[in-house]
């Protein structure tokens with residue numbers, strides 16, 4: 001399986017004049033991009049391979065090179081396609097995208113990362129040329145732990161996302177074929193424990209204090225930013241903890257959050273649950289990190305719809321709100337009792353295994369313990 005991973009390198013080591021020059025390039029790039037967007041919006045979007053010279057020459061009064069104009073035209077096409085794809089089921093929401101002139105997606109025609117051999121201060125130069133007006137920019141780049149890891153794991157790709165503050169490098173990583181073994185786990189996300197597994201293990205027990213710290217801070221304040229950073233860090237640590245057990249696992253099932261507002265009944269239930277939970281952005285972040293960890297470790301990642309997972313009895317199937325009282329689960333029908341989050345994790349896994357897509361996983365051994 002091949003994956004793409006990317007990492008940002010700060011451009012803060014460049015001189016002020018280089019950085020203001022870069023800003024000038026990005027601003028003009030955004031302006032040209034918007035000219036293309038407007039044109040394609042009115043006259044139809046060509047395919048990227050159909051970009052003719054006369055189209056590329058369309059923007060008047062720009063100093064950007066033909067090469068960079070072509071890059072801008074391609075990005076304009078991508079942006080239009082993305083908007084249309086995003087709202088394909090709600091076409092009345094489609095509106096013309098606008099490039100803000102803050103970033104550019106450039107390839108080897110414009111940018112080149114050159115290893116630096118002479119000095120130990122920086123690791124590489126990002127060499128930008130063919131921009132127009134004979135502008136050439138050499139921006140110093142320092143690598144960091146994450147990017148060195150990506151260099152070791154995979155092949156660097158020749159495309160860059162360029163902003164005033166950083167350059168983002170991308171890597172292709174080949175993980176080999178997915179594992180096909182016998183172990184699946186269900187994970188429930190909660191506030192008492194970030195992750196509760198169907199086998200009874202729990203991770204991230206301190207997450208509630210992180211959430212409370214965020215809620216205490218004023219919205220958008222520096223303190224809140226810091227608190228969110230701390231929370232992301234905590235989530236990353238929990239993912240790492242779980243990854244340690246991935247040798248024994250080949251399938252992870254979680255509850256999905258996406259499309260949560262497609263039914264008002266579901267929305268109400270979820271919003272009530274969200275108050276007891278870690279918050280939407282943190283939930284998204286957590287699932288994304290978990291999914292990435294699964295990909296890197298050749299573990300399959302699946303989601304199930306979130307319905308009554310914490311109120312249904314895993315033994316007799318009786319679903320009742322009264323089955324759950326805070327963190328305690330006790331079935332009103334058969335008396336089965338346990339930790340509510342772990343019960344939810346078992347239900348999540350069962351929902352997947354008994355569902356349409358879970359059929360081929362049926363022979364999987366689903367109860368096992370980490371030791």
Ligand SMILES: [Zn+2]
Pocket residue numbers: 313314315316317318331332333334335336
């Ligand atoms: Zn029961």
